[in-house]
Amino acid sequence: MRGRLSASGAVLVYGAGALILLFIMAPLLVVVSLSFSAAPFAVFPPRGFTLEWFGRVIADEEFQHAFIVSVSLAVAATAASFALGMPAAYALNRWKVPGAQVMEAILLSPQIFPILITGLALLQFMARAGLRDAEMNLFIGHVLITLPYLVRTITASLKLVDRSLEEAALTLGASPWRVFWLVTVPQIIPGIAAGCLFSFMISFDDFPISLWLADAQTVPLPIFLHSSMSRIFDPSIAAMSTLMILTGVLAVIGLEKLVGLRRAMGI
Amino acid sequence: MSATALPAPRGISLPSGKAVASLLMLLPGLAFLFAFLVLPSLVLLGNGFMTQHQSGDVAPPFSLANFDRLLFSPAYQRTVLLTLKVAFVTSGITLLLAYPLAMAIAYARPFFSRLTMVLVVAPLVVSVLVRSYGWQLLLGNSRTGVLNWLLEGVGLGVTPVKIMYTEWAVVVASVHVFLPLMVLPIATSLTRINPAINEAARMLGAAPWRAFLRVTLPLSIPGLTAGISIVFSLTAASYITPAMLGGTRGAMLGNLLEQQVTTAYDWAMGGAIAFLMVAIALLANFGATWLIEYRQRARRLASGAH
Amino acid sequence: MAAQPVDLALSGLTKHYGRNVAVDSVTLRIAAGEMVALLGPSGCGKTTTLRMVAGLVEPSAGDILIGGTPVTRVPVHKRNIGMLFQNYALFPHLSIAQNVAFGLQMRGVGRAETAKRVADALALVQLGAFADRLPAALSGGQQQRVALARALVIEPTLLLLDEPLGALDKNLRESMQVELRQLQRRLGITAVLVTHDQEEAMTLADRIVIMRGGRLEQVGTPEEIYSQPANRFVAGFIGAANFLRGTVAGQQPDGTMLKLAGGGQLLVPRQEGGAPVLVAVRPEAIDLSPPDAPAPPNGTPAVVEQVVYRGQMTHVYMRLDDGEPLLAYVANRAGGAQGASGAQPGDRVLASWLPAGNKIVADQ
Numbered sequence: 001m002r003g004r005l006s007a008s009g010a011v012l013v014y015g016a017g018a019l020i021l022l023f024i025m026a027p028l029l030v031v032v033s034l035s036f037s038a039a040p041f042a043v044f045p046p047r048g049f050t051l052e053w054f055g056r057v058i059a060d061e062e063f064q065h066a067f068i069v070s071v072s073l074a075v076a077a078t079a080a081s082f083a084l085g086m087p088a089a090y091a092l093n094r095w096k097v098p099g100a101q102v103m104e105a106i107l108l109s110p111q112i113f114p115i116l117i118t119g120l121a122l123l124q125f126m127a128r129a130g131l132r133d134a135e136m137n138l139f140i141g142h143v144l145i146t147l148p149y150l151v152r153t154i155t156a157s158l159k160l161v162d163r164s165l166e167e168a169a170l171t172l173g174a175s176p177w178r179v180f181w182l183v184t185v186p187q188i189i190p191g192i193a194a195g196c197l198f199s200f201m202i203s204f205d206d207f208p209i210s211l212w213l214a215d216a217q218t219v220p221l222p223i224f225l226h227s228s229m230s231r232i233f234d235p236s237i238a239a240m241s242t243l244m245i246l247t248g249v250l251a252v253i254g255l256e257k258l259v260g261l262r263r264a265m266g267i
Numbered sequence: 268m269s270a271t272a273l274p275a276p277r278g279i280s281l282p283s284g285k286a287v288a289s290l291l292m293l294l295p296g297l298a299f300l301f302a303f304l305v306l307p308s309l310v311l312l313g314n315g316f317m318t319q320h321q322s323g324d325v326a327p328p329f330s331l332a333n334f335d336r337l338l339f340s341p342a343y344q345r346t347v348l349l350t351l352k353v354a355f356v357t358s359g360i361t362l363l364l365a366y367p368l369a370m371a372i373a374y375a376r377p378f379f380s381r382l383t384m385v386l387v388v389a390p391l392v393v394s395v396l397v398r399s400y401g402w403q404l405l406l407g408n409s410r411t412g413v414l415n416w417l418l419e420g421v422g423l424g425v426t427p428v429k430i431m432y433t434e435w436a437v438v439v440a441s442v443h444v445f446l447p448l449m450v451l452p453i454a455t456s457l458t459r460i461n462p463a464i465n466e467a468a469r470m471l472g473a474a475p476w477r478a479f480l481r482v483t484l485p486l487s488i489p490g491l492t493a494g495i496s497i498v499f500s501l502t503a504a505s506y507i508t509p510a511m512l513g514g515t516r517g518a519m520l521g522n523l524l525e526q527q528v529t530t531a532y533d534w535a536m537g538g539a540i541a542f543l544m545v546a547i548a549l550l551a552n553f554g555a556t557w558l559i560e561y562r563q564r565a566r567r568l569a570s571g572a573h
Numbered sequence: 574m575a576a577q578p579v580d581l582a583l584s585g586l587t588k589h590y591g592r593n594v595a596v597d598s599v600t601l602r603i604a605a606g607e608m609v610a611l612l613g614p615s616g617c618g619k620t621t622t623l624r625m626v627a628g629l630v631e632p633s634a635g636d637i638l639i640g641g642t643p644v645t646r647v648p649v650h651k652r653n654i655g656m657l658f659q660n661y662a663l664f665p666h667l668s669i670a671q672n673v674a675f676g677l678q679m680r681g682v683g684r685a686e687t688a689k690r691v692a693d694a695l696a697l698v699q700l701g702a703f704a705d706r707l708p709a710a711l712s713g714g715q716q717q718r719v720a721l722a723r724a725l726v727i728e729p730t731l732l733l734l735d736e737p738l739g740a741l742d743k744n745l746r747e748s749m750q751v752e753l754r755q756l757q758r759r760l761g762i763t764a765v766l767v768t769h770d771q772e773e774a775m776t777l778a779d780r781i782v783i784m785r786g787g788r789l790e791q792v793g794t795p796e797e798i799y800s801q802p803a804n805r806f807v808a809g810f811i812g813a814a815n816f817l818r819g820t821v822a823g824q825q826p827d828g829t830m831l832k833l834a835g836g837g838q839l840l841v842p843r844q845e846g847g848a849p850v851l852v853a854v855r856p857e858a859i860d861l862s863p864p865d866a867p868a869p870p871n872g873t874p875a876v877v878e879q880v881v882y883r884g885q886m887t888h889v890y891m892r893l894d895d896g897e898p899l900l901a902y903v904a905n906r907a908g909g910a911q912g913a914s915g916a917q918p919g920d921r922v923l924a925s926w927l928p929a930g931n932k933i934v935a936d937q
Contacts, residue, residue, distance in 0.1 A: 008475070009475045009476070009479075012367075013367045013370045013371060013374075014367075014371060014375070014379075016367040017367045017368050017370075017371040017383060020364045020367060020368055020446075021368070021383065021386050021387075023364070023443065024386060024387065024390055024443065024446065025386065026401070026405060026413075027398055027400075027401025027402050027404070027405055027440075027443065028389075028390065028393065028397075028398070028401055030401050030404050030405055030413050031397065031400060031401045031404065034404065042404070043411045044404060044407075044411060044412070044413045044416055045416065083295075084295050084296040084299055085296060087291075087292035087293070087295070087296075088292055088293045088295075088296040088297070090292065091288070091289035091290075091292040091293050092289075092293070095285050095286075095288075095289045097286075097289045097290075097293065103293055103297060106297060106300060107296055107297070107300065109300070109304070110300070110304055112500065112548055112549070112552045113304070113308070113545065113548065114500075114503075114504030114521075114541075114544045114545060114548050115504070116504060116506045116521050116524065116525075116544070117308065117311065117504070117524075117541045117544055117545060118304060118308070120311060120524070120528065120537070120541065121304070121307035121308040121310065121311040121312075121541070122303060122304075122307050124307065124310065124311055124314075124534070125303075125306065125307030125310060125311075126307075128310075140303050141303075143299070143303075144300070144303060144304055147296065147299075147300070151296075198392070201392040204394075205392065205393065205394035205395070205396075206394075207394065207395060207396050207506075207507050208506050208507065208521075211506070211525075222394050222396045225394075225396060225397075226396055226507075229400065237400070238400075241397040241400055241401075244393065244394055244397050245393050245397060247392075248389065248390075248392035248393040248394075249389060251392045252385060252388060252389045252392055255388075256381075256385065261381070261384045261385060261388055262372075262380075262381075262384055265384070265388060265451050461660060461662060463658045463659075463660060463662035464662050464663075464664060464665070466627075466629055466649075466656075466658070466662065467656070467658060467662040467663075467664070467720075467723075468664070468675065469628075469629070469649040469650050470627060470628075470629075470649060470650070470652075470654060470655070470656045470724075471650075471675050471676035471679055471723065471724075471727060472650050472651075472653070472676050472679035472680055472727065473650055473675075473679050474650050475650075477679065478650075481664075481675070482664055485666050486665065486666060566666070566707060
């Protein structure tokens, strides 16, 4: 192995790394541990062991509704972002479009724009236009934050496609359309699936967009969780948080299985 | 074969099928962003240059009064400076913590590299809300906070540590929230350095730490700059972390913005705050890009190759 | 620019990776001022051996002695060895002059002296005019010359070369080989070269070390290795060789007569016993004559399968009557292919050569 760390350097780097990883895991572990606590308040250290809080949370109709809202919102936003982002990314990468760099920068711009302001601007704009349908507004807002992620992952996948395979298929007599479906698509599918999964999580976890655009009827899970925090002080908050952590863990496993995390994160 | 040369192709060609198709493929995405991001943002940011009327309307006369108040009245100015300070300190601490992790991802054996990668990325797909809640539990000011409980357990907790509801709680949680976004670009930079370059430095007599300072560190600057700009701009624009951990002492621009439009109904002031937040984000991002390109251009010029 | 030449000795040098043995008890002595090439197919352990000498890989067992002093436990940065890497490994963020100055700065050499020595080193590789450029602005050949200047300026005890010319195109590679050889001779520095290119090894090295499976197969001058290969592997790896298997047919005053299954006969130095004998014959040793010529005392009948004109030589691919292949290089002295006697595919020919062309090799 071509390790680039000397022995003492390795001890230093990995030792520090282990401590920092502990720092990364600590708040999540505290939340998870409290979700099993039999004490009536969410106070450390947890006492006893119970699954009662999970039972209560899952049986709560408001929680169920918020969960369904969040999942459907995330699916719809990801699907719409894919529909908008896939053709755009393909056109930008494969054909010489004048001003491609500028257009790509615009498509990626919501990533550097403060999300809080993306949501507030949309709220004000829709209100002035008299469009007060919270479901529709949430959908539009979530497309805004997921679109750049999909454009980026699709672009990365397209850049990894082996162009000589496409050329080989063309010389073997396949039409460009069949080349796209039979050669290009199979190569980019894992990357795109990873992008969609990541986009789903971006939407599912979002707080600052939903903060502005949710109303009393349409409450995504993070908004529900936040409002519960100021009303409820028992470990059911920790249980809800644990369920959200679990969703994230499943997503990470999915990403690792689909393309490997390093590739999914562009390293 | 014709004996006469063909006329040279003109600069402008008729739109080909591909040009039309690519336009059709790009248009929906661009139109969506224009309608729901660019236009609404221009309206919101424009508010900042107008006046809030008692009727609730934001309308002319145009003025810079909102910005004057935001930047120079003590109450607002404190929040602006606190936001910059928190973003600055968070970026710095994040950088220090991210570098060893990035090195572990880039240099460790495959198993440890993957493990580190999973543990670093996992929090990225856990809602900031949940992570901030975790820090609320950890940093609680009384003996029920995990940190104070631990300190008491080892006999150090004579007086409980009270950092909850200060900017320091916000910094700790922000470091946690944005750490992955610093680790990833640095790890990318490090993996792109040819291992032989470091070996060459060692063969030429550089001790490990000198090889790191003279070779690895300078070559990872693009990743460092990208990470700092991302973390700085996102910290400066954060809302939920200071809302849950900062209290009134640790309130940042995002909280001030929320308060202006939901409690004070001052959309003109809100527009000015939004303008400042966008300006900070864009400056951090474009400033970093510009800095990297400027360095490269300066070096190319100095090297005499154009 | 080089210090007093010193010798290098490897004693029982071994490297395991888990259960895999990359380098298996290599013992070798390289004289002061000598240039030795480690040659072998990929995975033969030549690179690992070089990296152990450099200090970049820690040996599992054995010792490395430079000028009689063991350096096995000395860390890389204290060994004072110069190294050329395959992809040059110049520091991309430092100018040419800063690259060359790097090693001197690590040694705490003063500013004025550093400047002078950098200028001398760059003059040595004829790149003085490029001092302020970045590596990316230079061609591959120029970059490798900078790397050479950078390696030599520290007055190393040894110069290690890891496939140094592999990334260059053929013409540049050949001129760099000559340049490198002259410089190494002039400075009298002890050098170890790793390559998989036999021509490069023969051009550059005083002695060649053939490696396979982590072990040394043969050590010798290029001529010894080529003309007296120790075994079938060495004969096949250096240059082309025909392998003929014969059985002892009778003893003669000047040697032993071997009979080939395909009908030919070979006169080889005296062999005892009845075991089959493996004989290597270089293609350029073989002459072709028409089938009605008198049967040669040392040769075999064959059928021509393919004739390939290659400029200086014509390669004639033949098959013996028992199906074994035979290849002959026939020199084209006047430029045309007449040297091959106009042999055509399908023709029967007599292939013959002097008995001195028979090299008995171990079958391994």
